[in-house]
Amino acid sequence: MTSIYKADTMFGDDSEETVSEAPKFCLIVDDSSTIRKFSARLLTSMNFIVGEAEHGLAAVEACRLVVPDLVLLDWNMPEMNGLECLKALRAMDLKPRPAIVMCTTENVLPKITEALAAGADEYIMKPFDRDVLRDKLAQLELV
Amino acid sequence: MIPSNFEFMAALLKEKSGLIITADKIYLLDARLSPIARKHNLAGLDALVMAMRAPLATALVNEVVDAMTTNETSFFRDKTPFDALKNSLIPGLVARRAAQRSIRIWSAACSTGQEPYSLVMMLRDQFPALKDWRIEIVATDLSPTVLQRARDGVFTPFEVQRGLPIQMLVRHFDQVEQNWQIKPDLRRMIDFRPLNLLSDISALGKFDIILCRNVLIYFDQLTKGTVLSRMARMLPADGALILGGAESVFGICDALGDVPGLRGVYGPAPGMKTVQRPEFQQQQVLIAS
Numbered sequence: 001m002t003s004i005y006k007a008d009t010m011f012g013d014d015s016e017e018t019v020s021e022a023p024k025f026c027l028i029v030d031d032s033s034t035i036r037k038f039s040a041r042l043l044t045s046m047n048f049i050v051g052e053a054e055h056g057l058a059a060v061e062a063c064r065l066v067v068p069d070l071v072l073l074d075w076n077m078p079e080m081n082g083l084e085c086l087k088a089l090r091a092m093d094l095k096p097r098p099a100i101v102m103c104t105t106e107n108v109l110p111k112i113t114e115a116l117a118a119g120a121d122e123y124i125m126k127p128f129d130r131d132v133l134r135d136k137l138a139q140l141e142l143v
Numbered sequence: 144m145i146p147s148n149f150e151f152m153a154a155l156l157k158e159k160s161g162l163i164i165t166a167d168k169i170y171l172l173d174a175r176l177s178p179i180a181r182k183h184n185l186a187g188l189d190a191l192v193m194a195m196r197a198p199l200a201t202a203l204v205n206e207v208v209d210a211m212t213t214n215e216t217s218f219f220r221d222k223t224p225f226d227a228l229k230n231s232l233i234p235g236l237v238a239r240r241a242a243q244r245s246i247r248i249w250s251a252a253c254s255t256g257q258e259p260y261s262l263v264m265m266l267r268d269q270f271p272a273l274k275d276w277r278i279e280i281v282a283t284d285l286s287p288t289v290l291q292r293a294r295d296g297v298f299t300p301f302e303v304q305r306g307l308p309i310q311m312l313v314r315h316f317d318q319v320e321q322n323w324q325i326k327p328d329l330r331r332m333i334d335f336r337p338l339n340l341l342s343d344i345s346a347l348g349k350f351d352i353i354l355c356r357n358v359l360i361y362f363d364q365l366t367k368g369t370v371l372s373r374m375a376r377m378l379p380a381d382g383a384l385i386l387g388g389a390e391s392v393f394g395i396c397d398a399l400g401d402v403p404g405l406r407g408v409y410g411p412a413p414g415m416k417t418v419q420r421p422e423f424q425q426q427q428v429l430i431a432s
Contacts, residue, residue, distance in 0.1 A: 029365065030185060081229075101316075107321075108318065109313065109318045112312075112313060113313060116309065116310065116313065122308070122309050123309040124304065125300045125304060128304065129301070131305060132301065132304040132305065135217065135304065135305050135306050136304065139306075139308050
């Protein structure tokens with residue numbers, strides 16, 4: 001298994017948000033370590049605890065151990081791509097149901113529609129920044 | 144920036160847009176105007192002012208006013224006013240205007256259009272009963288440049304990801320190469336017009352709802368009072384003015400009072416003389432399904 005799942009990995013110290021609620025758990029699934037670190041830094045500053053997986057198969061295994069509040073899911077990855085992972089996670093009927101946000105360069109309408117039909121709650125088109133991530137998570141009432 | 148140039152810039156911005164720039168806001172000039180100075184190969188803000196003082200510098204002056212008055216915006220910016228519209232103001236109008244079957248809404252200082260487009264998307268999705276009503280949405284801004292962008296309704300991927308749920312993007316936009324354009328039927332619902340809020344705004348007629356958010360904060364007290372009093376006269380007795388989160392009418396305009404239970408929403412104060420709202424005669428647009 002190539003998972004690099006880490007249940008409480010923290011990156012950076014730019015904790016600009018003032019929050020009092022218990023942290024939520026986000027699993028970041030992306031084959032790019034740069035994107036994982038970037039996303040982790042943003043999410044930890046929004047009071048998330050983050051874990052990482054570098055492909056869909058590792059993410060499915062991770063979700064069997066701990067059900068995240070949020071899955072941030074890339075599309076194009078080795079082993080199992082994001083769409084297959086999305087379908088697998090929804091088929092697992094996880095409780096409580098995690099929010100799944102696609103986060104990908106697949107930015108054309110048919111792909112977005114396909115992901116929504118498969119159970120994605122939101123869709124982030126790369127490249128993205130802190131404001132985009134925060135707005136998307138606010139829509140899901142996660143921040 | 145030397146004091147005389149700062150005074151020139153402050154006076155010009157006040158005259159053209161009502162924007163008040165005090166010495167403590169000089170960083171705003173630096174942040175927004177330095178890119179314009181660089182673009183025109185000018186050494187800095189003093190050189191920019193020199194160029195603006197020259198005859199026939201109208202285009203440059205307009206560019207500077209645009210840069211200083213165009214503000215960051217996003218779809219469904221701030222949850223509170225859109226919750227008030229969806230849960231209270233629009234349902235109230237649907238009930239009270241059942242005989243006329245018409246509603247007029249003004250988005251004042253609409254910038255690149257996110258606010259009026261958010262409004263028409265909400266009306267389309269949440270109020271199918273308005274399908275056969277006459278709905279007029281007037282959206283105005285000082286800047287012809289941003290108004291043209293608003294009319295085009297084309298937004299970058301970054302812009303459509305600010306405040307807009309993905310389901311609404313899919314439902315109401317067409318993808319145009321890398322960008323996203325709001326669908327023609329929604330664009331046609333909005334009448335975009337250039338307007339300076341310091342001019343005679345009463346010519347626009349009466350509105351059931353006026354949205355004027357995050358604009359008054361840039362005006363001095365006297366100007367705020369003038370604009371608010373004029374807007375108060377444009378509302379029917381049951382009309383609503385929605386201001387930004389950091390704005391209020393209290394101590395500035397006695398003709399308006401708060402609407403209980405709705406933060407940031409104001410209506411004509413009790414006892415204020417209001418005119419019966421006439422049937423509007425300007426462009427009327429049906430919300431087609």
